[in-house]
Structure formats: structure tokens, C-alpha cells
Amino acid sequence: xxxxxxxxxxxxxxxxxxxxxxxxxxxxxxxxxxxxxxxxxxxxxxxxxxxxxxxxxxxxxxxxxxxxxxxxxxxxxxxxxxxxxxxxxxxxxxxxxxxxxxxxxxxxxxxxxxxxxxxxxxxxxxxxxxxxxxxxxxxxxxxxxxxxxxxxxxxxxxxxxxxxxxxxxxxxxxxxxxxxxxxxxxxxxxxxxxxxxxxxxxxxxxxxxxxxxxxxxxxxxxxxxxxxxxxxxxxxxxxxxxxxxxxxxxxxxxxxxxxxxxxxxxxx
Amino acid sequence: xxxxxxxxxxxxxxxxxxxxxxxxxxxxxxxxxxxxxxxxxxxxxxxxxxxxxxxxxxxxxxxxxxxxxxxxxxxxxxxxxxxxxxxxxxxxxxxxxxxxxxxxxxxxxxxxxxxxxxxxxxxxxxxxxxxxxxxxxxxxxxxxxxxxxxxxxxxxxxxxxxxxxxxxxxxxxxxxxxxxxxxxxxxxxxxxxxxxxxxxxxxxxxxxxxxxxxxxxxxxxxxxxxxxxxxxxxxxxxxxxxxxxxxxxxxxxxxxxxxxxxxxxxxxxxxxxxxxxxxxxxxxxxxxxxxxxx
Numbered sequence: 001x002x003x004x005x006x007x008x009x010x011x012x013x014x015x016x017x018x019x020x021x022x023x024x025x026x027x028x029x030x031x032x033x034x035x036x037x038x039x040x041x042x043x044x045x046x047x048x049x050x051x052x053x054x055x056x057x058x059x060x061x062x063x064x065x066x067x068x069x070x071x072x073x074x075x076x077x078x079x080x081x082x083x084x085x086x087x088x089x090x091x092x093x094x095x096x097x098x099x100x101x102x103x104x105x106x107x108x109x110x111x112x113x114x115x116x117x118x119x120x121x122x123x124x125x126x127x128x129x130x131x132x133x134x135x136x137x138x139x140x141x142x143x144x145x146x147x148x149x150x151x152x153x154x155x156x157x158x159x160x161x162x163x164x165x166x167x168x169x170x171x172x173x174x175x176x177x178x179x180x181x182x183x184x185x186x187x188x189x190x191x192x193x194x195x196x197x198x199x200x201x202x203x204x205x206x207x208x209x210x211x212x213x214x215x216x217x218x219x220x221x222x223x224x225x226x227x228x229x230x231x232x233x234x235x236x237x238x239x240x241x242x243x244x245x246x247x248x249x250x251x252x253x254x255x256x257x258x259x260x261x262x263x264x265x266x267x268x
Numbered sequence: 269x270x271x272x273x274x275x276x277x278x279x280x281x282x283x284x285x286x287x288x289x290x291x292x293x294x295x296x297x298x299x300x301x302x303x304x305x306x307x308x309x310x311x312x313x314x315x316x317x318x319x320x321x322x323x324x325x326x327x328x329x330x331x332x333x334x335x336x337x338x339x340x341x342x343x344x345x346x347x348x349x350x351x352x353x354x355x356x357x358x359x360x361x362x363x364x365x366x367x368x369x370x371x372x373x374x375x376x377x378x379x380x381x382x383x384x385x386x387x388x389x390x391x392x393x394x395x396x397x398x399x400x401x402x403x404x405x406x407x408x409x410x411x412x413x414x415x416x417x418x419x420x421x422x423x424x425x426x427x428x429x430x431x432x433x434x435x436x437x438x439x440x441x442x443x444x445x446x447x448x449x450x451x452x453x454x455x456x457x458x459x460x461x462x463x464x465x466x467x468x469x470x471x472x473x474x475x476x477x478x479x480x481x482x483x484x485x486x487x488x489x490x491x492x493x494x495x496x497x498x499x500x501x502x503x504x505x506x507x508x509x510x511x512x513x514x515x516x517x518x519x520x521x522x523x524x525x526x527x528x529x530x531x532x533x534x535x536x537x538x539x540x541x542x543x544x545x546x547x548x549x550x551x552x553x554x555x556x557x558x559x560x561x562x
Contacts, residue, residue, distance in 0.1 A: 066450055091456035103451045105444045116444055120456035167456065 016076070017042040017171055017201045018063070023071035023083075025055070025062050025225075032058045033069070034225040040171065042076065045193075045202040047216035047233055051248045054222040056205040057100055060173045063203075064097055065090050075171070092123035096169030100176045100205075102160040106149025110140050113148050113159050120167030133162045136192055154185035161192060165200075172196065175205045190214060209247075213237050221246045270409035275527050277406070281415035281484065283523025284422030288477030289500035290507065290515045291429060292350075292470020298446040298510020300463050301365060302358060306372040307474055307500070308493025309353075309379035310346040314475020315394070315488040316383060318342030322395040330395030338395065339479045346475020347468045354467035359460065376494060383490035391487035400483055414484050421480050422516075425473050429512050432469070438462060446510040499526075502542055506549045508556030517557050521545070 018040035025033040033055050040046045048056050062069040065087040073083040078093050091097070105113050114133070121128040134141050137158045143151065148159055157177060164172065177193065178186040190211050196202065197215060206212050212219070212233060219236055221229035229236065229246055237243055289311060296304050321328045321341035328338040353375065361367045400417055403410040433439035445452045445459050452459050474493075481496065482488040503522050507514030522542050530538035549556065 064454060066454065086458070087450075087453040088456050088458040091454060097454045099451065099454065103448055105447045105451070107447055108440070108444060112440055112444075116440060116452070116457065117455050123456060163455070 014041045014044065016040060018076070018203070019072075019074045020063070021072040023059070023062055023069060023073070025058050025067055025069045027058070027067065032225050033062060036071070036222070036225070036227055038220055038227065040201060040203050041218060042201050044217045045197045045204055045215050047212050047219040048203060048205045048222065049207075049212065049219050049247055050222035055225045056222055057175055059222070060097065060099075060175050060203070060205060063090075063173060064095065091120055091167075094124050094168070094170040096120070096164035096167055096172045096200075098160045098164050098172070098174045098177060100179060102153070102156040104148040104151075104156045104159045104163070106147065108148055109145055110148055110151070110159055111144040113163055114140075114144075114166055117163045117166040120164075120169075124168065126168050128166045129168050130166065133166055136165070136195060137162045154181055154188065157181065157185070157189055158192070161189075161196070165196060169200060172200050172202045174202060176207060177204075178206065178208050178211055186211065209237060209243075269407070271531075273407055273409035274411060275531055276524065277409075277411040277415045279524035279527035280520065281418040281523070282527060283519040283521070284418040285477055285481050285484065285496065286499050286503045286522055287422045287516050287519035288425055288473050288480070289496055290503040290519055291425060291512055292466075292473045293497075293500055294504045294507065294510055294512065294515045295429075295442065295446075295466050296470050297504065299442055299449065299459075299466050300358070301363075301449075302368050302372070303365075304372050304470075305369065305497070306353060306375040306379070307470070308497035309376055310350050310471040310474040311478035311481070311493035311496060312379060312383060312488075312490065313349045313471075314342040314346040314478030315482045315492060316342075316387070316478075317345035317475065318479040318482070319392060319394055319488055331397045335395060335397045339476070342479045343472050343475045346478065347472035350471020350474075351464050351468040353471075354464050358467070359463070362460070376497075380490045380494060387490075389490055391489045394482040394486060394488050396483050396486065414480075418480055418484060421476060422519075425476065426512065426516050429469070429473075433512065438465060442466060499542065502546050506546060506556055508558030511556070511558035514556055514558030 016039040018038070020036060020038040023033050023036040023038070024031070036055070036059060038059070048059060050056055058067060061067045063073060065085060069083055071083055072081045074081050075093055075095070082090055082093070105116070118128045139155065140158055140162055143155070148156060151159065161177070174193065177189050181189060186208060193202070193204070193215055204216060206216070216233040219229070219231065219233045220227055221236075223246070236246070289307065293304060293307050296302050318338045318341065321338035322330050322335065325338060325341055328334045328341060357371050357375065358368055361371060400414040402413050404413055404416065405411075433443055441452060441457055441459065441462050445462060449459055477496070478493065481492065485492070499522060503515055503518045506522065507516070507518030522545065525541050525545055526538035529541035530536070
């Protein structure tokens with residue numbers, strides 16, 4: 001990472017860009033989300049945390065409409081709630097999504113993967129932001145004719161991020177962007193996210209507490225489909241016992257991570 | 269040698285016919301996950317539409333440019349029917365695959381019954397341009413000209429589909445959708461609009477198969493679509509679901525195996541050979557020739 005973590009001092013939450021109330025998702029017989037309430041502060045990085053299988057990914061998918069959901073979802077600047085709207089409509093309101101496991105189109109070239117995202121930008125009245133993409137991911141331009149399926153995991157993550165940034169989203173939903181990456185790539189991805197967060201509101205699902213500590217201002221913790229904690233990220237991570245209780249991981253502060261080596265410190 | 273050449277040409281012609289039906293089936297399944305058992309109805313619509321147009325449509329007829337006008341009419345009927353089926357029957361059942369199968373099976377049965385009710389179940393002589401009745405000599409073998417008609421049509425459709433997929437925006441969406449439909453939607457693309465187009469294109473190709481297949485067979489019957497559909501499904505599975513080039517390769521293999529087995533073993537062994545080939549491919553390479561999984 002690029003240096004010291006962002007200051008995350010205690011302060012009142014700012015204006016919410018996204019407001020979620022009583023969000024429920026049923027998948028088959030499972031009641032996966034059981035009334036999730038969530039505010040995503042405009043201009044901030046909100047971390048959606050929790051153990052495996054508590055509903056973090058499902059929450060992101062529910063916000064986009066990729067799974068059937070009930071409840072109220074409001075996006076600033078959009079009249080009425082959006083929970084009954086189809087996924088493409090939600091995305092065209094400026095909601096970008098970087099899924100878990102990247103989900104790049106393996107049989108398409110890097111260039112084609114990016115071209116698919118162009119209508120998302122045009123729907124909001126702007127041209128696709130290739131300048132930002134080339135600035136952040138110079139390597140992708142060199143590999144633009146290469147099939148995305150032949151890229152490394154880190155490069156695929158860059159494609160997934162570049163693809164969504166092209167559409168200039170005002171809210172970015174990012175699901176475990178460092179999952180399965182080497183420590184060096186974790187650092188690179190975190191650096192990119194840090195720069196993205198300077199201009200975009202982010203809701204981040206992340207297991208790597210070094211990344212959380214570095215990027216996230218506010219956290220919402222899920223357990224069994226319900227919110228069990230919300231507050232400042234720094235406050236939670238400073239309390240090792242509470243972190244272990246909520247996340248089931250060690251909360252040892254890793255000085256090296258903050259110094260720039262970003263060693264994953266999640267210990268189950 | 270001339271016998272083998274004739275068999276190869278006939279096998280290729282048959283394969284071309286299978287490809288015309290299978291290409292649409294494959295794209296529809298690959299993009300939408302819909303097993304379209306009503307695809308045979310599009311074929312029948314093309315065959316009957318062409319036959320009807322050759323009798324009644326001003327300017328159309330059984331020969332010359334009139335024949336091609338009749339075929340164009342038949343293809344348009346197939347495409348419009350396919351688009352309507354997608355809009356009215358498939359779209360309301362989006363992601364409800366069992367119901368989609370039931371609806372398409374029901375529609376295929378209803379289409380046969382409707383055609384029988386209107387024009388009867390006896391074979392109807394089909395308009396046949398005079399030049400298709402002739403033969404072309406290739407290395408001493410007299411190859412019926414209608415084989416070349418089928419092969420040329422299949423090559424044209426293959427080229428058109430590949431160009432659509434490779435060089436157009438909608439083709440890019442189709443290729444991406446075949447890989448991961450949810451992710452395409454998560455990029456803000458309403459993939460359902462593409463569904464209608466894919467259905468219409470698939471329906472048009474099947475209708476062309478209906479028209480040209482009826483030229484090859486010399487007549488049209490209400491069951492024609494259903495019987496060809498079985499082999500088209502086999503071609504789709506062998507070729508790899510969602511792959512146009514896989515379907516093309518599989519169609520050639522199936523057509524040749526069927527034809528050669530029928531001649532060198534016994535009549536009827538061709539169909540058995542194709543089923544055995546399907547079983548072998550499913551065991552050895554379940555993802556099909558193109559390497560794509562179901």
C-alpha cells in the first residue's frame with residue numbers, strides 16, 4: 001500500500017448515498033438475509049464484514065437485483081426505492097459491481113471485456129473513462145488483444161476493476177477483491193482501490209483485515225443474515241476481542257502491512 | 269470411388285441441414301439456457317411458408333427468382349414466429365426452465381396438430397427449382413445439385429453468424445452472455461433484448477432449413493420439423509452447447525456417419541450410429557467438441 005492508513009477518527013456518519021432497510025433474501029429454503037439495514041456514506045469506503053457464509057456476497061447481489069429480494073433500497077438522486085428494478089436498470093443509475101472471483105469473460109479479449117461496459121457510462125451521460133483506466137492499469141492496454149481467460153488472477157482482477165470503472169460509477173460494490181491473490185498483488189489491488197475511493201463511494205466486502213484497516217472508514221458486520229455491529233472501522237479493529245468475536249479472525253495489528261507490504265493477516 | 273463421393277456429398281448435405289437447425293438451438297441454449305423443443309415448429313413454419321408463398325404470393329413461384337422470393341417469405345415467417353414465441357411464451361417464464369421446457373414441448377405438439385388440421389398429414393409436393401433436379405459431375409461421380417444448395421446455404425449461414433458474433437456489438441453481448449449471463453446484466457446490459465434477436469436469428473436459420481430441406485426431400489409434412497430436431501439436438505450436444513463452430517463440426521460428423529453407416533452397414537444403422545456417437549462423446553468429452561460444458 002502507498003503509506004499510512006487513511007485517518008479514521010470517530011465522527012458522525014455523513015450523508016448516505018445508499019440506504020437499505022429490512023432487506024430479505026430467500027434462496028430456496030434458506031432465509032439468507034433476515035432484515036439487513038445498511039447505510040453507505042457518500043464519498044467513503046464502507047466495509048461489509050463477517051465470517052464466511054453470513055450473507056455478505058448475497059447482500060451485494062441483492063442490491064443489484066441479481067437475487068430476488070424484498071425490503072427498501074434507496075439510492076440518492078433516484079426517485080423511489082429501487083428494489084423492484086431489474087439489474088441493468090440499477091447498474092445504469094451508476095452502481096458498479098466487481099464480483100467475487102472476478103468473473104471476467106474468459107473467451108473475450110481484454111479489450112472486448114472493457115467494451116462491454118461502455119453502455120454503462122453512456123447511460124449516465126458520460127463517455128467511457130478510458131483515461132482513468134489506462135492510468136490505473138497500464139498493463140491492460142499492452143494486453144488488450146489477449147484473451148482474459150489467459151491472464152493471471154491479479155491481471156483478471158485488474159480487468160474486473162477496469163471494466164467497472166470505465167462506466168464511472170458513483171457507487172462501487174466490490175466483493176473480496178484480494179481473495180486468492182499473492183501478498184504483492186494484494187498490495188497492488190489495495191493501491192488501486194485506494195485511488196478509486198478518492199473519487200467513488202465504495203461498499204467493500206473484504207476478509208483481509210490489513211486491507212480493511214487501510215481503506216475502510218465505517219464497517220457493517222453481518223452474522224447469520226443480520227447486522228450485528230456497525231461503527232468506525234478503526235474502533236472495531238482496535239478491539240481484538242470484539243473483532244475475534246464478530247469476525248472469527250485474529251486482529252493482530254500488522255505493522256508491516258501498514259508500512260507497505262500488505263501481508264494478509266487473516267487467521268481463522 | 270464415385271459411390272463414396274456421392275455418399276460424402278450427401279452426408280455433407282445432410283450435415284448442412286442439421287447445422288441450419290442446430291446453430292439456432294445452440295445459441296438459444298448457450299445464451300438463455302432454454303432447451304427449445306419448439307425449434308422444429310420454426311422449421312415447419314419456414315417449409316410451409318415457402319410452399320404457401322410459391323402458390324399464392326404475387327411474384328413468387330416454384331422456380332427462378334420466384335422460388336427465392338418464396339424462400340425469403342418462409343424464412344421471414346420462421347423468424348417472426350420465433351420472435352413472438354420468445355416475447356409471448358419464453359420471456360414471462362424467464363429463469364423458470366422446467367416451465368419453459370413444458371411450454372416449448374407443448375408448442376411443438378400444437379404446431380404439428382395445427383399443420384395437420386389445416387393442410388392434412390399427407391406429404392405435400394414441394395416446389396423444386398429445375399436446376400436442383402440435375403446433377404453435377406465431380407471426379408466421375410454424379411452429385412445431385414440440391415446437395416450443393418444445402419452446403420452453400422449452411423456455409424453462408426455459418427459465415428453470417430460468425431460475422432455477427434465477431435464484428436458486431438450484439439455479437440459481443442451474445443458471446444459474453446453465453447459465458448456468464450448474470451455478469452452481462454451486472455454491466456448494465458439488458459440481455460433480454462438480445463434474447464429476442466437470438467430467437468429470431470435461430471428461427472430464420474431453422475426456417476431456411478425447412479425450405480431447403482423440403483427441396484432435398486421433395487415434399488413437406490407436419491412431422492418434418494420434429495424428426496429433424498432430434499438430430500439437431502444430438503449435433504448441439506456433440507458440438508458443445510452455445511458454440512456455432514462446434515455445431516458446424518458436429519453436424520458434418522453426424523451427417524457423414526449417418527450416411528456412410530446407412531450405406532455400408534444397413535439401412536437404419538445410420539441413426540443407431542449417431543446415437544452411439546453421442547453416447548461416446550458424452551462419455552469421453554462431455555463438454556462436446558468445442559470444449560464448453562452444459
